[in-house]
Amino acid sequence: MTKIESETGNVVPGSLNQVAVTTRYTFLDYLRSRRFAILMILMLVISAILTFVFAYRRPASALVDPLAFYSTWWGMSATFVVILSGIFFGGDAISSEFQNRTGYFVLPNPVRRSSVYVGKYVAALIAASIVLIIFTLITVSNGLYYFGFNIPGVFWESAFFDWVYLLAVLGFAFFVSSLFKSGSYSILVNAIFLLFAFSLIEGLVAGLVNIEPWFVLTYGAGIVGNVLMSTYPAHYIPAPTTGPGARFAIPSYNATIPEGLVILVAYFIFTAILGLYLFERKEFNA
Amino acid sequence: MAEVVPGPSIEAVNLSKSFGSFAAVSNLNLKLEGPKCVGFLGPNGAGKTTTLKLFTDLIRPTAGHALINGADVHKAKKTALAHVGSVIETPEIYSSLTPREGLMLICAHRGVPKSERKRKIEEVVEEVKMSEWIDKRTGRFSKGMKQRINVASSLLGDPSVLLLDEPTTGLDPRGMSEVREIVKGLKTRNRLIFMSSHLLAEVSEVCDEVAMIDHGKLLVYDTLSNVTSMFSKGSSTVEVGLNRPLAAGILERSIASIPGVESAQKMDDRNLRIVFKGGLDAQELLLTELTKMGIGVLSFRPAASALEDVYLNLIKETL
Numbered sequence: 001m002t003k004i005e006s007e008t009g010n011v012v013p014g015s016l017n018q019v020a021v022t023t024r025y026t027f028l029d030y031l032r033s034r035r036f037a038i039l040m041i042l043m044l045v046i047s048a049i050l051t052f053v054f055a056y057r058r059p060a061s062a063l064v065d066p067l068a069f070y071s072t073w074w075g076m077s078a079t080f081v082v083i084l085s086g087i088f089f090g091g092d093a094i095s096s097e098f099q100n101r102t103g104y105f106v107l108p109n110p111v112r113r114s115s116v117y118v119g120k121y122v123a124a125l126i127a128a129s130i131v132l133i134i135f136t137l138i139t140v141s142n143g144l145y146y147f148g149f150n151i152p153g154v155f156w157e158s159a160f161f162d163w164v165y166l167l168a169v170l171g172f173a174f175f176v177s178s179l180f181k182s183g184s185y186s187i188l189v190n191a192i193f194l195l196f197a198f199s200l201i202e203g204l205v206a207g208l209v210n211i212e213p214w215f216v217l218t219y220g221a222g223i224v225g226n227v228l229m230s231t232y233p234a235h236y237i238p239a240p241t242t243g244p245g246a247r248f249a250i251p252s253y254n255a256t257i258p259e260g261l262v263i264l265v266a267y268f269i270f271t272a273i274l275g276l277y278l279f280e281r282k283e284f285n286a
Numbered sequence: 287m288a289e290v291v292p293g294p295s296i297e298a299v300n301l302s303k304s305f306g307s308f309a310a311v312s313n314l315n316l317k318l319e320g321p322k323c324v325g326f327l328g329p330n331g332a333g334k335t336t337t338l339k340l341f342t343d344l345i346r347p348t349a350g351h352a353l354i355n356g357a358d359v360h361k362a363k364k365t366a367l368a369h370v371g372s373v374i375e376t377p378e379i380y381s382s383l384t385p386r387e388g389l390m391l392i393c394a395h396r397g398v399p400k401s402e403r404k405r406k407i408e409e410v411v412e413e414v415k416m417s418e419w420i421d422k423r424t425g426r427f428s429k430g431m432k433q434r435i436n437v438a439s440s441l442l443g444d445p446s447v448l449l450l451d452e453p454t455t456g457l458d459p460r461g462m463s464e465v466r467e468i469v470k471g472l473k474t475r476n477r478l479i480f481m482s483s484h485l486l487a488e489v490s491e492v493c494d495e496v497a498m499i500d501h502g503k504l505l506v507y508d509t510l511s512n513v514t515s516m517f518s519k520g521s522s523t524v525e526v527g528l529n530r531p532l533a534a535g536i537l538e539r540s541i542a543s544i545p546g547v548e549s550a551q552k553m554d555d556r557n558l559r560i561v562f563k564g565g566l567d568a569q570e571l572l573l574t575e576l577t578k579m580g581i582g583v584l585s586f587r588p589a590a591s592a593l594e595d596v597y598l599n600l601i602k603e604t605l
Contacts, residue, residue, distance in 0.1 A: 010397040010443050012368045021394040025380065025387065032382035032423075104377035105388070105439065108342035108449075110364040111395045284344035285305065285336075 012110045022111075022119020023126070030089060030127040039088045043081055043131055047138040050077065054142060066147040067230060070155045074139050075225035078162045079218075081135050082169050083194045085128035090173025091190045092183030093120050094279055099183045103284055117174070117279050121272070124170050132166060158227050161260070165221045168267040169194060172217060175275035178282065194218075207250030212236075214255070220263025222255050232257075294369070294446040294478035295319045296341065300350035303336050303502075310336040312502035313350070318480060318495075323473050325489030325496045325510075326482040329601055333502040334482040335375065338451045341480075342372050354447055368396070371440035372449040376433055376456060381425030385411060385435045388424065389442060396443040410438040413468060429456035437465055441472075448472060450481040454488065466492055486593045496593070498600055505600045511566055514592035516599075521548055522569065523561050523589040529582030531555040536581060544575045559589060 013021070030036050050073055054062065062072035094117065097103035106116060136159055143151060173190045180186040198218040205213040213219045226233055235256055239249040255263060301314040311333040318324050328334050339345045340352045343363045352359040357366035379388035386407055393403040411420050414434040424432060433456045440448060450469070454462040469492050472479060483489050489496060490510065497507040506513060515522040532552065541550045541560065546568045548561045562572055576583050 010368075010399070012364055012397040013394070018395055021391060025383065025391045028387065029380040029382050100381075101376065101378040102380055104344070104374055105379055105436070106391070106395070107344060108367065108370070108372040108374055109392060109395045110367040110370075110397075112363065281346075283346065284339060 015112055015115045018111045018115040019119040019122065022106075022116050023122040026120050026123035027126055030123060035088045036127060039084060039131055040134070042084060043135050044138075046077055046081070047135060051138075051142060054146075063146060066143060066150045067152045067154070067228060069143055069146055070139070070152060070158070071225070071228035071230075073142065074155065074158060075228045078132075078135070078139075078158070079165060079221050079224050081132060082128070082162055082166045082221075085131050085166065086169035086173045086194055087187060087191050089124035089128050090121075090170045090177060091187035092177055093124055093174055094177040094275070095180040095186040096177075096183045098181035098282070098284065107284070113280050114276055117178075117276050121170060121174055124174075125167070128166055128170060129163070132163065152228075154227050158224050161221075161224045161227065161257075161264075164261065164264045164268075165224060168217060168220070168264040168271070171268040171271040171275070175271035175278070178275040178278040181282075203250075206253045210251055212253045214259065214263060217263070217267050219253070220255055220260045220267065223257050223260030226254055226260075227257065294321060294476075295353075295355055296447060296449075296478065296480055297353040297356075298337065298340075298350065299353065301337070301340060301347055301352055302349040303333075303340055303345060304348045309502050311340065311347075311499075314499075314502070314504055316497060316504055316507055318478060318497075321473065321476040321478055322494045323469065323479040323481060323492055324507075325493035326480060326499065327484075327486070327489060327496060327597060328482075328499040330484075332500045334499060335451050336502075337499070338372070338374055338449050338480070338482060341449055342367065342370070342374055344374060369445050370447045370449060371442065371445035372451075373433070373436045373440050373453050374449065374451045376429065377436050377439075378432060379424045379435060382423055384421050384423055385416060385438070386420050388435065389439055392439050392442050398443050406442060407438075410441045411435075413441065414438045415464060430458055430461050433457055434461065434465075437468065441468075444475075446477060448477055448479040448481075450479065452483055453481065454483070454485070462488075486597060490588055490593050498597065500601055506596075509566070510588050510593070511569060513596055514588045515565070516596050521561050521563050522565075523559060523592040524569065524572070525553070525585075525587055525589045526558040526560060526576060526583060527585035528556045528558070529584050532558070532581060536579065540579055541576070544572055546572065 053059070054073070059072070062068050107113065140151065176190045176193070177186040198216050202213040202216045202219050205211050205216070233254040235254055237252045239251045240246050296318045298314040298316045301311055302309065303311040314337065326334050326337070336345065340347050341354065341359055343359050346360055354366040355369055359366040379385070389407045389410070390403060393406065398406055408417070408420070411417055414437050416431065416434050416438065419427070419431065424435065433453070437453055440450070453469070454465050457465060466488060469479060469481065481493065493510060495507070495509050496513045498505040506516070511522055532555070537550055537552060537558070541547065541558070546562045546564045548563055550558060550560045553559050560572065562568055573586050
């Protein structure tokens with residue numbers, strides 16, 4: 001590979017090195033940011049509420065065995081923590097380079113935009129992973145209190161799926177962020193999609209037109225909670241045609257584990273490619 | 287194999303940039319070579335910032351090429367910008383980073399050796415008089431303080447080419463003067479500086495050559511002396527600063543009789559305005575004669591008002 005050297009002998013580092021440099025300083029920026037503190041507080045509040053509810057209300061169905069405990073605790077909240085992390089760290093990751101004018105500081109240097117994009121993504125992934133790891137530790141600590149070291153193997157599977165979901169959510173958030181030059185718009189659109197729109201589309205497509213919503217991110221993320229169920233739910237559950245409420249019943253779909261993983265990984269890959277392409281093309285004009 | 291690119295140069299080859307139907311830069315051909323400072327002048331919306339953004343790959347050309355030291359900025363960005371320091375518009379450092387950290391980021395991207403980074407950063411921060419703020423977070427800095435750090439960042443890695451887009455924007459008068467002094471100092475260090483500005487006096491004071499642009503088209507590119515004499519029918523105007531008040535009669539008897547001098551007048555006790563005929567040779571002769579007179583010549587430069595006359599003439603002509 002040809003080295004790029006200036007008259008003063010400085011050798012411009014390779015792109016991978018520049019990814020690492022971007023990651024380092026973006027992560028430092030995240031760690032010191034108010035949003036990191038707010039996300040930590042939100043996650044701790046969620047954990048505290050769950051701890052309180054389990055300790056004082058002792059829900060029988062959730063404390064019948066370890067699987068039920070982890071299914072209730074983790075299955076209900078793990079994807080929400082991922083979504084919050086995606087919105088907080090990815091929501092305006094790229095658009096802020098335009099709105100806050102930080103792009104004018106970094107990009108007129110011998111560094112590829114792709115290095116900046118990937119570096120920022122990795123920094124966001126590390127920051128969000130820290131939040132997720134702390135949430136996992138709090139979950140496991142509660143589990144240890146109720147059931148000792150009897151942690152079901154599928155919990156670790158679920159934790160892994162949740163992390164893959166984090167990859168996809170951040171990929172999606174970065175992609176949306178690269179569509180805009182305004183941080184507020186990109187955060188808003190990300191929040192709408194990740195908190196409401198995906199679930200709404202999933203429900204409408206499956207329930208009203210009876211099509212499997214394989215193209216919806218949250219459909220793939222269903223494997224995070226489903227894997228913790230005592231019996232993995234059927235791929236297709238038709239609407240009952242008789243009995244009370246049959247008139248209003250709708251069919252539902254559940255992604256199988258391979259299908260869910262493919263959806264999450266596909267979202268990560270496609271949104272990463274699209275986001276990178278958009279960032280490469282986007283111009284810094286006022 | 288290490289690829290060392292020779293000599294500083296900036297070249298626009300048929301460079302065009304349109305935003306929809308609006309041509310911000312239109313078929314610009316301009317070649318700047320060697321160490322010097324070139325002022326880039328034009329009214330608002332003339333295409334100055336757009337041109338500088340094209341040279342830093344912040345935007346893509348619609349047609350043509352922007353070359354730095356022979357490398358196409360858009361096609362070989364890392365090679366082209368390896369030798370370039372720039373301040374385009376008013377950049378912002380990530381708000382929770384300190385100047386030291388922000389400049390470390392730039393050093394790392396530019397390949398400044400690790401062992402030299404601390405020293406280089408402290409040097410450039412000292413140069414822009416921000417040493418006491420080097421470890422404070424930039425989030426609460428004023429626009430002027432941020433701009434000083436931006437100027438400092440452009441100096442990292444000793445770039446041979448500097449692209450400065452109105453670098454004194456947002457600075458107080460002292461800051462403006464300090465940045466001008468920095469730019470003047472850089473000229474003596476074999477740098478090619480391409481600086482856009484609205485301030486004609488600033489360009490007159492700092493630059494050796496001037497390029498004027500309007501409606502995206504290059505109107506003129508020449509030495510400051512040649513440009514300032516464009517509309518004076520072969521005459522040029524210089525302003526001379528003196529160390530002491532001029533003795534009575536010298537102006538009329540001695541200065542007015544120097545060959546080529548058409549008129550000489552006092553602006554105040556210590557500043558003269560001399561109109562003379564001829565180009566650079568006549569200018570050299572005039573300076574030599576003034577120095578011989580022992581009147582205490584401190585400064586000698588083309589008059590800002592002469593540049594203003596040219597500017598107004600050229601810009602008017604394109605309307």
